[in-house]
Amino acid sequence: MVTKAKSKEAAPKLRVGVLGCAGRMGRALVRTIGAAEDATVVGGTEPEGSPWIGQDVGAPIGLPDIGSAIDADPRALFERSDVVLDFTSPAVTALHAGLAGATGVAYVLGTTGTSAAEEQSVWAASKQSVIVRAANMSLGVNLLLGLARKAAAALDLDFDADVLEYHHKHKIDAPSGTAIALGHAVAAGRRQDHESVATWVRHGQTGARKRGDIGYAVLRGGDVVGEHTVFFAADGERIELSHRATNRDIFARGALAAARWTRGKKPGLYGMADVLGLAD
Ligand code: NAD
Numbered sequence: 001m002v003t004k005a006k007s008k009e010a011a012p013k014l015r016v017g018v019l020g021c022a023g024r025m026g027r028a029l030v031r032t033i034g035a036a037e038d039a040t041v042v043g044g045t046e047p048e049g050s051p052w053i054g055q056d057v058g059a060p061i062g063l064p065d066i067g068s069a070i071d072a073d074p075r076a077l078f079e080r081s082d083v084v085l086d087f088t089s090p091a092v093t094a095l096h097a098g099l100a101g102a103t104g105v106a107y108v109l110g111t112t113g114t115s116a117a118e119e120q121s122v123w124a125a126s127k128q129s130v131i132v133r134a135a136n137m138s139l140g141v142n143l144l145l146g147l148a149r150k151a152a153a154a155l156d157l158d159f160d161a162d163v164l165e166y167h168h169k170h171k172i173d174a175p176s177g178t179a180i181a182l183g184h185a186v187a188a189g190r191r192q193d194h195e196s197v198a199t200w201v202r203h204g205q206t207g208a209r210k211r212g213d214i215g216y217a218v219l220r221g222g223d224v225v226g227e228h229t230v231f232f233a234a235d236g237e238r239i240e241l242s243h244r245a246t247n248r249d250i251f252a253r254g255a256l257a258a259a260r261w262t263r264g265k266k267p268g269l270y271g272m273a274d275v276l277g278l279a280d
Helices: 006-011 024-035 074-079 090-103 115-123 141-156 177-190 251-261
Strands: 014-019 039-044 083-086 106-109 130-133 162-168 216-219 226-234 237-245 268-270
Touching: 006 039, 014 024, 014 216, 014 251, 024 039, 024 251, 039 074, 039 251, 074 083, 074 090, 083 090, 083 251, 090 106, 090 115, 106 251, 115 130, 130 251, 141 177, 141 226, 141 237, 177 216, 177 226, 251 268
Parallel strands: 014 039, 014 083, 083 106, 106 130, 130 268, 162 216
Antiparallel strands: 162 226, 226 237
């Protein structure tokens, strides 16, 4: 007789590939997957010429015995993985998404700052592959997105909405993908067209704020992992919905949850709301 415990033990581990495995997120992913019982890191990439090429995938986190060398060939990584995680650069999103489509391997994309053309390549690849795409993989932020949308729907345009975000000094895109997603959530709650009400920058003689606009403000500095606040300010009162990340592991845990969730799913483009069961 096969007991439940035994059949669980026998389930093959999820084979996970980590693109950009020596980056800040790449390291958090290798650490998080390494600690999971049901998943294993089968390889990682870094760009051609990186000093990490040829070293063990565990080397960037001080564990050089995972047994797979870092290389520069993403195709080989897709071919030996059940799911590939991408927290690298928008410059390679189309290449990586194309490989997900060509190989049919599941793909979890966390890179932010992607262009419309890059998003299009992700969409095209999702016809052949299960893709989970989210600007922020944390449970808390995904809850915040739902709360922002609900608050915006409940309040009228007497409440001016702004999104403030604060990130470490190395971040190369602004506003953060999460801030923009929060702005979209507010616009959706108010049934507005986001592009026509978004105020990206305020500088100089801006004139008074227009009713219904959604403003963005950005701070950069130090090692701040990621902070987001949505303000709803009316005459005499203000609501602030905030999330503060103090550790990158929250994103890595969300990415691993997304990787597990892809098993057995039909090709398509999904978000964290699907993974977390928060979709409407
Ligand atoms: P990082 O610069 O520390 O790491 C990026 C890594 O990707 C580097 O090691 C770099 O060498 C590598 N890389 C670049 N081009 C590559 C290529 N062609 N092949 C293989 N590797 C390549 O940056 P980070 O802080 O880890 O962030 C990476 C991305 O993830 C950013 O877009 C960031 O905004 C995003 N991010 C998303 C979430 C989320 O929850 N979705 C959370 C944190 C960061």
